[in-house]
Amino acid sequence: MRRRVKKEDRKGVNSLIILGAWMLWKHRNACVFGGASPNLQELIRLAMGEYRMWCIAGARGLSALGLDRVDGLG
16 A cells, blocks of 8 residues: 555655544544534544644645645535
8 A cells, every 4th residue: 555655745644644543533532422423524624624733733744745725625
């Protein structure tokens, strides 16, 4: 799988995987412990906000992926 990603994009993809896992974990905890209902659209909206913060904070290669330019996300 790793070889399918261009070498210059690998750090960004790795950061994106970590971000995705983190957001899923937080959403799961909100559902289990906070009484929230599972909501994929809300999860994506929150994940895009977190993505933007990670980019500002300098997460390795994440901003180079250009997810802010994808229509319909966040």
